[in-house]
């Protein structure tokens with residue numbers, strides 16, 4: 001890695017890795033609030049903020065949630081789960097595309113701030129898999145018009161993963177393709 005990638009400020013980007021094993025240490029309330037504040041600091045089309053969050057600490061709910069996520073059953077072993085949902089009617093122009101982009105930006109902010117706070121986290125895909133969305137909506141009793149987009153497993157990391165980028169020169173074009 002170059003010196004700039006090793007710089008402390010950028011560690012929050014390069015050091016964030018998907019963490020799937022956690023210690024038993026609980027996540028304090030004020031840490032949770034900070035994650036949510038970071039999420040809601042994300043850019044949003046026309047600042048419509050269509051993001052909604054369901055915070056889950058109960059193991060039974062985490063277990064029910066994970067049972068419908070083929071690659072996310074490990075969320076039951078996290079002390080905290082946050083499901084990012086979108087309210088389509090709140091999104092700019094009522095458009096799904098804006099809702100998804102805004103909520104993804106919020107989610108990424110949450111992952112980065114988790115890393116800054118010494119936590120580990122992993123994005124668990126829900127949208128656009130309809131069967132997963134239905135499952136999550138059922139477990140969390142989401143109201144009509146609110147869509148489950150992703151779940152995030154969060155806790156203090158029980159594994160260490162190295163900082164990295166997947167930078168690829170061939171993905172970048174200058175002035176035109």
Ligand SMILES: Cc1cc2nc3c(=O)[nH]c(=O)nc-3n(C[C@H](O)[C@H](O)[C@H](O)COP(=O)(O)O)c2cc1C
Pocket residue numbers: 016017018019020071072122123124125126
């Ligand atoms: C839309 C999306 C869905 C994902 N779904 C899962 C998932 O269901 N289970 C999982 O373990 N990781 C999931 N991930 C995490 C990716 O596997 C991970 O980000 C990728 O392998 C890169 O590794 P890194 O996060 O450590 O940089 C998902 C990531 C994204 C962006």
